[in-house]
Amino acid sequence: MTDENSQDRIGASLAADIAEPVEIIGAPDDSDPDIGFSSDPDIGFSLTAPVIDIPQRARTLAHRIAQDLRELGPEGWARVHAAFALTATGHRSRVVFSDDGDRLAQVLPSAEILEYVTEHRRLSADLGDGPWWRLELTITAAGELTVDHDYGDEPFPADQMFAPEDYLADLEVFPRTELPLWLAAHLHQGNRQSRDPRHAADSARADRESGYLPVVSDGDFPDFPVLWSRWAAISAAFVAIGSEWGPRVLPSFGWFEGSRRSGSSLYLLPGGRAVLSGGVWNAPELAAAYNRGSELPRLYAGAPEWVANQVLNNRAAGGLLTFCYWWERGRWYRGDSPAGADVAAAVPGIWTAATVIDVISGLVDTDPTLEQRSAVAEFVAAAERRDVTHAVLAAVFGDIADLDAAHYQLTLAGVARLGPDPLPEFEALEAVRHHVRSAGVDSLAYPLDRLRGERLSVGWMVYVPTEPEEVVIDRALYYVADDGVVEQTTSSMPASVYVPGLEQRFRQRHS
Numbered sequence: 001m002t003d004e005n006s007q008d009r010i011g012a013s014l015a016a017d018i019a020e021p022v023e024i025i026g027a028p029d030d031s032d033p034d035i036g037f038s039s040d041p042d043i044g045f046s047l048t049a050p051v052i053d054i055p056q057r058a059r060t061l062a063h064r065i066a067q068d069l070r071e072l073g074p075e076g077w078a079r080v081h082a083a084f085a086l087t088a089t090g091h092r093s094r095v096v097f098s099d100d101g102d103r104l105a106q107v108l109p110s111a112e113i114l115e116y117v118t119e120h121r122r123l124s125a126d127l128g129d130g131p132w133w134r135l136e137l138t139i140t141a142a143g144e145l146t147v148d149h150d151y152g153d154e155p156f157p158a159d160q161m162f163a164p165e166d167y168l169a170d171l172e173v174f175p176r177t178e179l180p181l182w183l184a185a186h187l188h189q190g191n192r193q194s195r196d197p198r199h200a201a202d203s204a205r206a207d208r209e210s211g212y213l214p215v216v217s218d219g220d221f222p223d224f225p226v227l228w229s230r231w232a233a234i235s236a237a238f239v240a241i242g243s244e245w246g247p248r249v250l251p252s253f254g255w256f257e258g259s260r261r262s263g264s265s266l267y268l269l270p271g272g273r274a275v276l277s278g279g280v281w282n283a284p285e286l287a288a289a290y291n292r293g294s295e296l297p298r299l300y301a302g303a304p305e306w307v308a309n310q311v312l313n314n315r316a317a318g319g320l321l322t323f324c325y326w327w328e329r330g331r332w333y334r335g336d337s338p339a340g341a342d343v344a345a346a347v348p349g350i351w352t353a354a355t356v357i358d359v360i361s362g363l364v365d366t367d368p369t370l371e372q373r374s375a376v377a378e379f380v381a382a383a384e385r386r387d388v389t390h391a392v393l394a395a396v397f398g399d400i401a402d403l404d405a406a407h408y409q410l411t412l413a414g415v416a417r418l419g420p421d422p423l424p425e426f427e428a429l430e431a432v433r434h435h436v437r438s439a440g441v442d443s444l445a446y447p448l449d450r451l452r453g454e455r456l457s458v459g460w461m462v463y464v465p466t467e468p469e470e471v472v473i474d475r476a477l478y479y480v481a482d483d484g485v486v487e488q489t490t491s492s493m494p495a496s497v498y499v500p501g502l503e504q505r506f507r508q509r510h511s
Contacts, residue, residue, distance in 0.1 A: 058123045064116050065137060066139050069137065072095065078098065079139070080138070082095045082138075083157075086135075088172070088174070093114070093117075095109055121135065130175070132151055152180040161186075178291050186319075189320075193317075193319050193321050194317065196308060203300060204304055212301065215334050220339055220340030220341075221351075230348075231254050232410055232413030233360065234348045234359055236383075237360040239409050240403060245259065249413045252267065260281055262343075264276060264279075269311065275312065277315075277324040297322075307324065323337035353377075360380070386416075386417075393406055428460035429453055431480050431486050456499055458481055459482050460479070461477065463478070463491070476490060476491075477491050479502050483510070485506075485509070
């Protein structure tokens, strides 16, 4: 949480004196009455005393806060974590004592502690572009102290956030040249990225009446069906290896959150439509809008009425959406969104099949072999065909991976093979033997012990091979689908003609 630029904000000496990550507090040194958790009176300590050395004063306050926090602890505590969030109009605090990771008690800080925290914040304002927003202290029973100053480089926890008016009031007291983008959006976005259905319909009508057309976004992303299959394949791969990162899918919905706070969501709608939207962290166009008063990009310009809040990434609610694309009539469209390459940090690596293969291969092994990459390539191709099986997954990730969870991702996305897994050859042969016997066919003329199988996409072609120089016309031929259904034809019907119908009937049975 400590800001990378804290030395610029609060001065080098303050960074050295109070922003050190760890201090070991032992017995107090008589020569330095401000250091240590002494129970003796703090002679000469006064909040109204003139401050000569601000960093030292802040350090003294941090130690006094720590000392007073220790005194609130229950018996047997090992660690206390305290977080204070302040503005000029209010404060929120959380003080939790624990014992080796087990929470013991949450207590309220005393009025004196809050007074010291307020003074500490005021001191920090004199040494940079505004004071810290949150102060965190971790103290151990052994006397180890960590002090962290939060200037808002990342969003605050929900329980330590204030309403926009509280921050605006604080800025009246402590003016700043610039706010963190997410906080500036919290204060100034004014729901401008919200698009409820009524607003969406009104805007779409206005665009049609004015003749405004959206940008055709050719070349920015793969066609939606391919993009969705690749998204699902990467999702399944992350799930297979047990990673908490990576994209995920639910029925008609995909989402992705990158490790650097960029992310997106993908919604499928009826009629072959889709919406892809999200945000790139700290986008300069949003910084210009919220910190310098520029106009927000018109992300929904030319969008149809079904591009509304319900299918937009949740960043729109906080004013942090930076792109919105929609798919209809076989093409991607956009308003003032950037080109696809400029939002790469916010979407999975779905750009090409080679990109997907690289991403998944890197999850399988840090240095994947050619055999591993070949298995991954087959997996990606099967995902694009919407025909992934457990066997394909096992070839990529092995038996130790969570193949069931990975396969379920693919099932939710609709890219797993519909119906049962491939039928073993011996079961296909036995199904034909049972069919022939049940039909009363002369097994002498059609010797069942000589049956052979040839694997097809959704089952087997089963036949009795001819002997050398044997000529047979219209020999019986059987097709056994992976669900065990047996179909009979003759050798006069070419497989190239028969198999498409076999596949269609199989998929219809399992659609």
